[in-house]
Amino acid sequence: MPAGLPEIVYHMYWLKKNKFLLEKDIYVTWVLFAVEEGTFEYQIGENYGVAEFGDVVVCPPQIAFHRNVLTPLSFHSITFLLPEGEPLKLQPLLAQRKIRLPQIRRLSENYSCLRQADQQMSYSSDNQKLKQHYLADLWLMIAQQALESPEVDPLLEKDEFIRDVALYLNNHAHESIEIRDVAQRFGMTPVQLIRRFKNAYGVNPLQYLTSIRVKQACRLLLITEWTLDVIAGRCGYENGFYLSRVFRKAMGVSPSEFRKQYRY
Incomplete structure (x- = not known):
């Protein structure tokens, strides 16, 4: 060892x-x-x-x-x-x-x-x-x-209001979401939401949402035979082409390369 x-x-x-x-x-x-x-x-x-x-x-x-x-x-x-x-x-x-x-x-x-x-x-x-x-x-x-990374102040994560925003993003990540609509839903301006969310989670709401969607795409690539267009629809994206661009930027490989490398 x-x-x-x-x-x-x-x-x-x-x-x-x-x-x-x-x-x-x-x-x-x-x-x-x-x-x-x-x-x-x-x-x-x-x-x-x-x-x-x-x-x-x-x-x-x-x-x-x-x-x-x-x-x-x-x-x-x-x-x-x-x-x-x-x-x-x-x-x-x-x-x-x-x-x-x-x-x-x-x-x-x-x-x-x-x-x-x-x-x-x-x-x-x-x-x-x-x-x-x-x-x-x-x-x-x-x-x-x-x-x-600097140590995170645990008090920041006691922001239960922003936790509710994060849960909303988790629950609706498969849908089309605009950050301005989320901000309005929770009674904030987009600038207020982005600042407060980043203080609590270290990333802005769009980055957080993208990480959820890419993670879901990874899972579906590994456990289904679905086409990229179908997976895109299940992850909140309009089509496979757009998902492929986002996926490659986040993962460093294309969706097809990821499926080929990690599926068993």
Whole structure:
């Protein structure tokens, strides 16, 4: 095991959960929740937030992990151990509790491989080695992002009004949405909405909406035989040509290349 990397204890993939079995849990090891689809709110100590695709929530041992599903949630739950002495080095990272990982393509590949390992292999040393590899890559992304990004003030994510805006965008991402209409719906000007949303989530509403749509496109490319035009319609875009432009910009590859590389 390379120095500083976590050792996986147990991995479980949950598909479209509407409710956590336990609204509060206390783990004897470290645990991370890596979200593929949907949203959930959490509180760890004084830290509150809302997590979605691209977010990884890390909880240390012996600390109450409160959580509540907001929209049907698909996620990876990974319990792990850290090398002796390593937690002290990770305090700046873990103080954030939630880390947003922008490497969508790399995340999608890791998540797909974790699911594949779960579906095709029983609990075995080979299975654990595969999952250990994917956890190590996730951890490297987490560490890199924590070092490069300033710590987020958890008070910002207590803006429940903006959380409602985010939930609205999640629930209507498959429709045609204009930011000015969203702003009007919530009694704000577009400038007010963009400023307040960016303070809470680190991106503007359009970037947030695009990330939801691209994530949905990734999922549909992997689990269906649908044409790009059909997928575009399910993701809030007028046609496959426009989706292809947005997808390539976000993922670095075309939709067809993504489907060919990551489908199994």
